[in-house]
Amino acid sequence: MNSKKLNRRDFLRISALTAAGAALAGCTTPTPQVVRETVEVPVKETVEVPVQVLVEVTPTIEEKEPVELRVAWWGNQTRHTRTIQVIKMFEETYPWITITYEFATWDDHWTRLATQAAGGNLPDVMQHDYARLAEWVGNGLLIPLDDYVDSGAIDLSNVPDETLGGGRVNGKLYGMNLGVNALCMVLDTDAFANAGIELPAQNWTWADFEAIAVQIKDKLDIWGYGGNSLAHDQIWRSVVLSNGEWIYTPDGKALGYTDDQVLVDHMNMILRLQEAGVIEPRDEEVARASLGQQGDPLVAGKAAMGFMWSNQLASTWTAAGAERHFKLVQIPRLAGGLSAIYVKPSMFFSITAQAKHPDEGAMFINFFTNSVAANHVLLAERGVPVSTVVGESMQAVLTPDQIEMFNYMAVVPSDCQPVPPPDPVGEANVRNNVYYPEFVDPVLYGLTTPEEGVVVLRELADEILAAS
Numbered sequence: 001m002n003s004k005k006l007n008r009r010d011f012l013r014i015s016a017l018t019a020a021g022a023a024l025a026g027c028t029t030p031t032p033q034v035v036r037e038t039v040e041v042p043v044k045e046t047v048e049v050p051v052q053v054l055v056e057v058t059p060t061i062e063e064k065e066p067v068e069l070r071v072a073w074w075g076n077q078t079r080h081t082r083t084i085q086v087i088k089m090f091e092e093t094y095p096w097i098t099i100t101y102e103f104a105t106w107d108d109h110w111t112r113l114a115t116q117a118a119g120g121n122l123p124d125v126m127q128h129d130y131a132r133l134a135e136w137v138g139n140g141l142l143i144p145l146d147d148y149v150d151s152g153a154i155d156l157s158n159v160p161d162e163t164l165g166g167g168r169v170n171g172k173l174y175g176m177n178l179g180v181n182a183l184c185m186v187l188d189t190d191a192f193a194n195a196g197i198e199l200p201a202q203n204w205t206w207a208d209f210e211a212i213a214v215q216i217k218d219k220l221d222i223w224g225y226g227g228n229s230l231a232h233d234q235i236w237r238s239v240v241l242s243n244g245e246w247i248y249t250p251d252g253k254a255l256g257y258t259d260d261q262v263l264v265d266h267m268n269m270i271l272r273l274q275e276a277g278v279i280e281p282r283d284e285e286v287a288r289a290s291l292g293q294q295g296d297p298l299v300a301g302k303a304a305m306g307f308m309w310s311n312q313l314a315s316t317w318t319a320a321g322a323e324r325h326f327k328l329v330q331i332p333r334l335a336g337g338l339s340a341i342y343v344k345p346s347m348f349f350s351i352t353a354q355a356k357h358p359d360e361g362a363m364f365i366n367f368f369t370n371s372v373a374a375n376h377v378l379l380a381e382r383g384v385p386v387s388t389v390v391g392e393s394m395q396a397v398l399t400p401d402q403i404e405m406f407n408y409m410a411v412v413p414s415d416c417q418p419v420p421p422p423d424p425v426g427e428a429n430v431r432n433n434v435y436y437p438e439f440v441d442p443v444l445y446g447l448t449t450p451e452e453g454v455v456v457l458r459e460l461a462d463e464i465l466a467a468s
Helices: 008-013 077-093 106-118 129-140 146-151 189-195 208-219 233-242 261-274 283-295 312-322 359-368 374-378 388-396 400-414 426-445 448-468
Strands: 032-040 046-055 067-074 097-104 125-128 181-188 305-307 326-329 350-353
Touching: 032 261, 067 077, 067 106, 067 359, 077 097, 077 312, 077 359, 077 374, 097 106, 097 359, 125 129, 125 359, 129 426, 146 359, 181 189, 181 312, 189 208, 208 261, 208 305, 233 261, 233 426, 261 426, 261 448, 283 305, 283 312, 305 312, 312 326, 312 400, 326 400, 350 359, 359 374, 359 388, 374 388, 426 448
Parallel strands: 067 097, 067 125
Antiparallel strands: 032 046, 125 350, 181 305, 181 326
């Protein structure tokens, strides 16, 4: 851990884009055809009789020049496997298009794409995130999708307009929403039952959370909480949001909240839980990060609670095993505070400004959005589908994890905050070079206090944001 503060020159030298590196057009339905066929009858006479047989009619496809389309996304193995299956379905539907795909973890995805952007070699279609969309648009790396929507190439006739707002920048659609989700706490209901603890209400508080975590540890001798850090930057946002503020100003030039005490209180809670052995210490948390989901204490049954985006439940449940039982509840809120979550576009597909085949890229996005068959393969792993037709069709095929996610997303809109504005250009720089190394780590390793840490966080973050 390097607790040395970076000076202004060092921060300004760091590119925001480089820091950012650390979603049917189907075959015609087979139609019964009446044909005539010569058959033998018992009287040995040859007669012509009508015989109804099913003939699969293949649509006439105009010959096309071969196209190699490049698509990139981040995710876990569950997402990779399902997406590749859908890619094969797309290639069968459009046989002149071959897709070359690139997938990686979250951090590696952005590192690779930052390098490709610098070299003018971005893929045609890339999976994008709400927090980074405005930055990429500002850097001229994405093209708007509005012309494809107007032409019908991307069919949004069954997509509610309110699900599209997160993909718009300056009034233009740059990201096609692949699903909606929200932050959540995941509860191992078997662990709660074994400990004799009732499941918390959707409007529980951080005080409730702390008390439950301690009880879990005392009764079951497992971590009350495990998985993503309780000091995760998304939790930072949630704590501030519950206090009625947001972490950035509307112009993105400074931290947007004035009350540092809520973050101080939250970090002090983490220190209490860490010291009491209720959660894993920071060094163990960091060490197991390279193990992926198989190292997740919640997956391994070594913790009773974890935090994630709701669409991540599918892969978590798959990794944990079908015999496990989980429930989603909201992120705890401050005592007397507002809801700490909002409904968010889970992720987008965007067409890059360096795309060699943007038209075919739009076809792929449309397929992902509107193909019922494709979405029965994807099984809402990227979030609840935005097409109402697709969503309705999935009710008969949902597995327990998807049922839980759909149920959660059905109740969240009635008790949540409006979606905040996209993160500013300097967000990745603040997160990677200030929030974790200059604030979270020094505090959780006991090198500084939360009270001292928030001062450093504000000073360095404001410096970066003002210069971005």
